[in-house]
Amino acid sequence: MKNIAAIILAAGEGTRMKSSLPKVLHNICGKPMLEYLIDNVKSIGIDKVIVIVGHKAGLVKKEICGIKCIKQSELLGTGDAVSKVRSILLKDNKIDNVLVLYGDTPLLSQGIIKKLIEKHVSSNAGATLLTAQLKNPTGYGRVIRSSSNKIVKIVEELDASIYEKVIEEINVGVYCFNKRALFYGLEKIRPDNKKEEYYLTDTIEALTKSNILVESITTNDAEEFLGVNTRAELGKAELVMRKRILDRIMDGGVTVIDPNNTYIEHDAEIKKDTIIYPYTFIETNVKIGSNCSIGPFARLRPGTVIGDKVGIGNFVEIVRSSIGQETKIRHQCYIGDTVIGKNVNIGAGTIVANYDGREKHKTVIEDNAFIGTGTILIAPVKVGKGAVTGAGSVVTRNKDVPAGKTVVGIPARLLNKYKK
Template sequence: MKKGLAVVVLAAGKGTRMKSSLPKVLHPLCGRPMLDYVLDTAKALKPQHLIVVLGFGHQQVRPFIPAGIYVVVQKKLCGTADAVKEALALLKGFSGSLLVLYADTPLLRVETVKKLIGYHKANNLAATLLSANLDKPQGYGRILRDAYSAVCGIVEERDASEYQKKIKEINSGIICFDVERLREVIFKIRPDNRKGEYYLTDAISLLYKKEYVIDCVKVDDANEVLGINSRLELAKAVRCIQQRINEQHMRKGVTLVDPSSTFIDWGVKIGADTVIYPFTVIESGVKIGKGCSVGPFARLRRGTSLKDNCQVGNFIEIVRSTLFSKSKAKHFGYLGDSLIGRQVNIGAGTVTANYDGQKKHKTRIGDNSFIGSDTVLVAPVVIGRGAKTGAGCVVTKNTKVGDNSVVVGVPARLLRKG
């Protein structure tokens, strides 16, 4: 049994149905490009070789490919078989299994791919397809079987007869090949189809004619093989990934009061016993400690960190800011570029005015401070430990309020020195 594994990720397509100038594989899913999910899956397999084939918009996509992954550019977009040929040129001397993945299929689980590869190797197959049974198979290629139910080919929908279009078993596009068998047939593929392209799927019928054994592994959850070709399918994929992310947090001890209205990006860290209320949006890179309360209707943007036992509530936006333990901002407001100490109370309507029209500036608030309702802090500002601001106070830029001092008014004036 040949144990070597090479993985080829096809990421060359235009994605014309997305109607976007952004390459399809860079469209974000829960805070990261869809391509990243597929690369994570590929890397988890620990292949000897990992190759990404780029094409349309390759200059934009290339910076998103991590170091250590081979990149080849398909100069003319004339089909998946041609794309795989480009990758094969980098695999001279390699023998073993060649797995073909697609960068627009981000829902595929590592466990599913390992099952496919394991079945392929254990049965010494020429090719193993990942298939699914769909009640509505429109848009997918159909698996063709002979009189003995053996896989004998794949027909793309636009080339299928009316009879073939009734077949429910679809090709996901994900195929594990014996690379030596693939080399025997891939150069014999011809663009004999309505699109005039070189289809990798035509390799299946050529292998069958050479009497090699081909089989399928059926995926349990058809959503895993959802290919994203339109904004509608993008939205469906977002919902699936969002559900996975939410379930992962709940399994780790986080309470989501209503998971269906809680929007958490990939890469967010949340401590146990934190409660997230409905209609909360939490972006990638946010860190939330243990025992916190967030929302409802809160938005935590990149660069936000809540330490243990913080409370942030209704209609608040926080970005590039840190709240240390037991601090509260329970009502509507905006906190940007702020460093907020321990046990600080941020009153309703507080705004840190961090942007002066040219640059962003920092606001620093010391431990045990009390910021009155509707306070505006025009950064850069420093509020000392134990200090207080009166309701409706406007603290102008470059002001330093001393420890335990009280300021009030517009502009803020010292009422009591600490």
């Protein structure tokens, strides 16, 4: 698909979100909704991606660093937004077709995008759009067809007559255009509507009036085109995406005891025969090995790597840490910026104090160590192979515990110093 460019419209203010953050940067399962669209079009082989930015453009550009952005200074409508790339695309002789998406539809799948493009290319159409049939089409543009079932135009909700409003076929808002047909259509449109904006949808009527073929495909999956305009819709999108993530993980051989109460973000990697118990939160950039037991009520934060056959129990929080195979962290612990070896036991209530008020420090716990209940490890510190900390010990910074030794007390001291 090297001859296709993708334009993603992300300039809107998103006022109904009632947020200081641009709408397209709100996270869904740990990832900004705009990035789902960017990743999906790239994954099907589209290299040329252009994002139209407007409201708080600087924040959007910073988030999607490396993606070409063009600013729509005045928000004059979707047609005006797409016209901003005219000179770039007309100069690029390698581009024949243009995919246009809205940045607030993060649930669009790679499959439906690919199907739309394939239909467009095979039919040699001037434009191909994605439509759906809805019993309650309120809020969507209606697809108007001729008596021979050919698409004639799209009428937006605000401009539709009472007869057009009863039409149940709606425009989803995903398009593939022949490049020259797109810019021909954009030249023809005018802001003759109640919003006084340049509608991209008006290009469809401009093309059909010039006898340029407009085709369509239909989706029956309403989740595909859920637009996120409010916090409630953001919550709905989160539920759908979370189910997709959980389905993918379970299909890979992981047991999730209660999918309705398990929260796993988009890029978590979990190997087969691991069991995830309820009320577990697994955030971005977390990797979990095979045959592990995680939860209930566990929280694994970014930068956590869990080896095989590890047990993570209730009320355990781990961040930016690696846990070696067969290690057990069963109850009420905080582990931060720590490297833990193999076959280590971390007792209930253990705290790694990694932050000194200015910066965070590393802790190392080597293989076969035994950390007693209620131990506090003040980083930076190292616990050697096979070492033991007694219950309630406070191991202070830079006071490493030698391999094979036992420390107790506050501050922790070598136990053998008190032997006669």
